[in-house]
Amino acid sequence: MARKFLPQIATGNDLLEGDVVYFTEQGDWTRKHSDAVVAETPEQAETLLGAATLFPHQVVGVYLADAQLVNGKPAPVHFREIFRTKGPSNYFHGKQAEV
Amino acid sequence: MSQLINKTGFIEDDWQGEILPFDAFWNGQDLPEEEPFGVAIDVATDPFDLQPWFGRVDMIVIPFAGFADGRGFSLARKLRQLGYQGRIRAQGHLLVDQFRAAMRVGIDQLEISDDLAARMPEHQWKAVPLSDSYQSHLNAA
Amino acid sequence: MYSYSNFDAAFVRDRVKEFRGQVERRLDGSLTEDEFKPLRLMNGLYLQLHAYMLRVAIPYGTLNGAQMRQLAHIADKWDKGYGHLTTRQNIQFNWPKLKDVPDILDALADVSMHAIQTSGNCIRNVTADHFAGAAADEIEDPRPTAELIRQWSTDHPEFAYLPRKFKVAVTGAPNDRAVTKAHDIGLRMVRNKAGEPGYEVVIGGGLGRTPMIGKVVRDFLPRADLLAYLEAILQVYNLSGRRDNKYKARIKILVHETGLEELKARIEETFARNQTLLEPVDAGVVARINASFAPPEWDRRAVPDIPHLDAGFRSFLDTNIAAHKQSDYAIVTVSTKPIGGTPGDVTSEQMRVLADLAERYSHDELRISHEQNVILPHVHRADLAVIYGRLREAGLHTANIGLVSDIIACPGMDYCALATARSIPVAQKISEAFSDLQAQHDIGDLKIKISGCINACGHHHVGHIGILGLDRAGVENYQITLGGDGTETAAIGERTGPGFAYDEIVPAIERIVNAYLDIRESAEEAFLDTYRRVGAEPFKAVLYPESNKANAA
Ligand code: SF4
Numbered sequence: 068m069a070r071k072f073l074p075q076i077a078t079g080n081d082l083l084e085g086d087v088v089y090f091t092e093q094g095d096w097t098r099k100h101s102d103a104v105v106a107e108t109p110e111q112a113e114t115l116l117g118a119a120t121l122f123p124h125q126v127v128g129v130y131l132a133d134a135q136l137v138n139g140k141p142a143p144v145h146f147r148e149i150f151r152t153k154g155p156s157n158y159f160h161g162k163q164a165e166v
Numbered sequence: 167m168s169q170l171i172n173k174t175g176f177i178e179d180d181w182q183g184e185i186l187p188f189d190a191f192w193n194g195q196d197l198p199e200e201e202p203f204g205v206a207i208d209v210a211t212d213p214f215d216l217q218p219w220f221g222r223v224d225m226i227v228i229p230f231a232g233f234a235d236g237r238g239f240s241l242a243r244k245l246r247q248l249g250y251q252g253r254i255r256a257q258g259h260l261l262v263d264q265f266r267a268a269m270r271v272g273i274d275q276l277e278i279s280d281d282l283a284a285r286m287p288e289h290q291w292k293a294v295p296l297s298d299s300y301q302s303h304l305n306a307a
Numbered sequence: 308m309y310s311y312s313n314f315d316a317a318f319v320r321d322r323v324k325e326f327r328g329q330v331e332r333r334l335d336g337s338l339t340e341d342e343f344k345p346l347r348l349m350n351g352l353y354l355q356l357h358a359y360m361l362r363v364a365i366p367y368g369t370l371n372g373a374q375m376r377q378l379a380h381i382a383d384k385w386d387k388g389y390g391h392l393t394t395r396q397n398i399q400f401n402w403p404k405l406k407d408v409p410d411i412l413d414a415l416a417d418v419s420m421h422a423i424q425t426s427g428n429c430i431r432n433v434t435a436d437h438f439a440g441a442a443a444d445e446i447e448d449p450r451p452t453a454e455l456i457r458q459w460s461t462d463h464p465e466f467a468y469l470p471r472k473f474k475v476a477v478t479g480a481p482n483d484r485a486v487t488k489a490h491d492i493g494l495r496m497v498r499n500k501a502g503e504p505g506y507e508v509v510i511g512g513g514l515g516r517t518p519m520i521g522k523v524v525r526d527f528l529p530r531a532d533l534l535a536y537l538e539a540i541l542q543v544y545n546l547s548g549r550r551d552n553k554y555k556a557r558i559k560i561l562v563h564e565t566g567l568e569e570l571k572a573r574i575e576e577t578f579a580r581n582q583t584l585l586e587p588v589d590a591g592v593v594a595r596i597n598a599s600f601a602p603p604e605w606d607r608r609a610v611p612d613i614p615h616l617d618a619g620f621r622s623f624l625d626t627n628i629a630a631h632k633q634s635d636y637a638i639v640t641v642s643t644k645p646i647g648g649t650p651g652d653v654t655s656e657q658m659r660v661l662a663d664l665a666e667r668y669s670h671d672e673l674r675i676s677h678e679q680n681v682i683l684p685h686v687h688r689a690d691l692a693v694i695y696g697r698l699r700e701a702g703l704h705t706a707n708i709g710l711v712s713d714i715i716a717c718p719g720m721d722y723c724a725l726a727t728a729r730s731i732p733v734a735q736k737i738s739e740a741f742s743d744l745q746a747q748h749d750i751g752d753l754k755i756k757i758s759g760c761i762n763a764c765g766h767h768h769v770g771h772i773g774i775l776g777l778d779r780a781g782v783e784n785y786q787i788t789l790g791g792d793g794t795e796t797a798a799i800g801e802r803t804g805p806g807f808a809y810d811e812i813v814p815a816i817e818r819i820v821n822a823y824l825d826i827r828e829s830a831e832e833a834f835l836d837t838y839r840r841v842g843a844e845p846f847k848a849v850l851y852p853e854s855n856k857a858n859a860a
Contacts, residue, residue: 305585
């Protein structure tokens with residue numbers, strides 16, 4: 068069954084700090100999901116992944132994740148990606164504490 | 167091209183003879199009469215099968231297709247345990263970080279690609295301490 | 308306790324230096340991420356969901372007060388003030404930065420600790436009975452064996468790049484508290500008919516995707532042959548274990564696919580050859596190891612005969628105390644599982660309290676159990692009341708060992724990059740649902756174990772009630788297994804049927820427990836016994852009432 072294409076963002080973890088980062092339109096990395104650049108077509112997604120994997124000494128484990136647009140900004144879809152934008156649920160640590 | 171490494175650092179390849187694939191050799195191909203010759207085994211070779219020829223073989227080449235495949239370490243050690251005393255060369259993808267283990271299982275020299283040698287230059291290999299191991303410590307006779 | 312020789316100390320420092328160099332070489336481009344990853348894993352460093360995670364080795368779960376205090380220091384200086392005890396008797400820090408890790412490793416080396424081989428496809432930190440050297444039912448102390456294996460397996464040149472991880476556990480008591488049958492190699496210390504000491508060797512146990520109970524490969528292995536036999540098993544595994552599929556790479560699959568008899572023949576053949584080739588273990592090293600585990604000098608004070616009026620203390624004595632070899636001593640298990648807490652988490656404050664208590668009242672020894680609790684192994688009974696008081700001040704007094712809220716839970720999707728669902732909040736909610744300790748006592752012995760993915764770090768297969776969190780079409784879903792057992796009567800739990808949504812899993816567990824209370828023959832019949840008597844059906848009936856009705860119609 069062909070899956071319906073969802074907008075994609077590119078994400079990974081910062082090599083030095085380990086925290087979750089997202090690829091931006093300017094071609095660098097942000098800690099904020101809402102600042103991620105969004106690929107709207109499969110072709111754009113492929114280009115996005117190619118561009119985002121050019122930073123092996125800055126970001127590791129780069130992959131594409133589903134996103135949805137909320138008020139024009141990308142937001143995560145899968146619960147794993149939602150957790151990655153927040154942090155653990157047992158303590159107020161991680162991104163949720165840094166805002 | 168490739169780069170050869172042993173305990174002293176990067177070295178020139180002084181190997182002169184033929185290197186036969188183990189399969190051909192095993193299937194009864196004529197062995198070189200006088201020249202020294204080597205055998206290239208693959209990771210599935212049982213060192214036991216090679217034992218009858220230990221006296222005639224001057225070098226055994228063990229392939230490392232990827233550094234994470236550790237079969238070569240067992241093959242080398244098993245060859246030594248079975249009494250092979252000639253040269254053992256490890257060929258392929260091995261890291262500086264595995265040099266110590268390679269020397270300890272009885273590998274004499276490593277042959278890596280020039281690309282890898284450029285990324286991991288000689289001084290990194292020379293900096294690896296080859297000191298005492300837990301295993302030698304346990305058997306301190 | 309074992310204390311480092313000059314060789315141990317120098318070795319650990321060298322490894323820290325080496326890792327510092329590896330980090331530098333990763334940053335300067337000498338090492339790619341693919342090459343660096345196994346190197347950092349072999350030093351205990353994972354890249355998890357939100358951050359790096361450092362897993363520190365606590366060999367066979369044994370540490371002293373100074374070491375525990377140093378863990379507290381590390382938690383404060385480089386982490387967020389707490390650590391997480393794991394199901395393999397280790398401790399994890401969830402928030403270190405890559406650049407700080409070499410310094411953390413140096414701080415560990417300062418107290419004879421390290422993070423070597425706590426991850427990666429190598430021989431992992433060896434585990435043992437957490438009551439070793441203390442338990443009344445012990446035949447033989449497993450720690451000298453575990454220490455010998457630690458030394459032999461550390462930086463073993465032949466076995467650092469195995470097909471997959473390799474775990475060894477040792478027990479010296481008939482009651483198996485080390486889950487030896489769920490390890491790649493489980494060693495049970497036994498004696499032969501002539502009374503000579505040796506081991507029963509079990510191989511091919513493991514949980515994960517294909518759970519298997521280990522099989523006996525050697526009934527009796529003389530003690531002196533141990534390392535040669537382990538070398539033989541490892542060499543056969545390294546050369547013939549599958550490398551084409553990581554889910555089929557553990558030795559349990561090799562045992563399964565090759566057949567025990569055939570594999571045993573290969574191991575014995577290799578062993579026979581090794582035996583003549585390997586030099587015997589140096590007697591001096593063995594003697595030094597044995598001497599370091601000599602029992603402490605016992606305190607011969609009288610045990611005061613005063614009635615304990617405090618109800619909290621009485622129930623603590625009921626659940627958290629185990630019989631010691633010395634009748635005037637006790638083994639105290641400190642629960643890291645307060646109602647609603649995160650199983651296995653200990654704050655730096657609590658670590659310091661535990662360090663103090665160990666130094667003052669437990670001959671400077673602490674243990675970590677695979678059930679994620681902390682043990683004071685040698686406590687004089689006269690000191691129990693004082694200890695309870697200190698534990699209560701620190702929030703470490705929960706009297707729930709072995710009860711329904713003494714839950715094992717892996718980090719799950721709150722931390723783990725491999726997770727398919729969360730485990731911690733499920734544990735927290737179950738614990739809250741059964742918050743009444745008196746009711747927990749009525750329910751009795753019940754082990755709930757939760758894993759956040761098929762890798763089964765939470766040992767769910769051997770939980771009396773096991774819970775496995777999965778991702779079903781983008782939603783968390785929890786499967787239940789019943790009847791698992793991780794002890795000497797080991798068994799893999801059976802799946803009940805379809806899974807439950809995140810907000811349905813706790814009510815489902817409550818229904819199981821209520822059904823058990825209804826059908827048990829007496830308060831003495833524990834959950835597992837009832838399950839073994841009646842089977843899964845009565846539990847399925849309460850879990851899936853609709854399908855039951857449909858069947859009846
Ligand atoms: S069981 Fe899965 S989720 Fe839990 S710690 Fe292990 S790998 Fe992570």
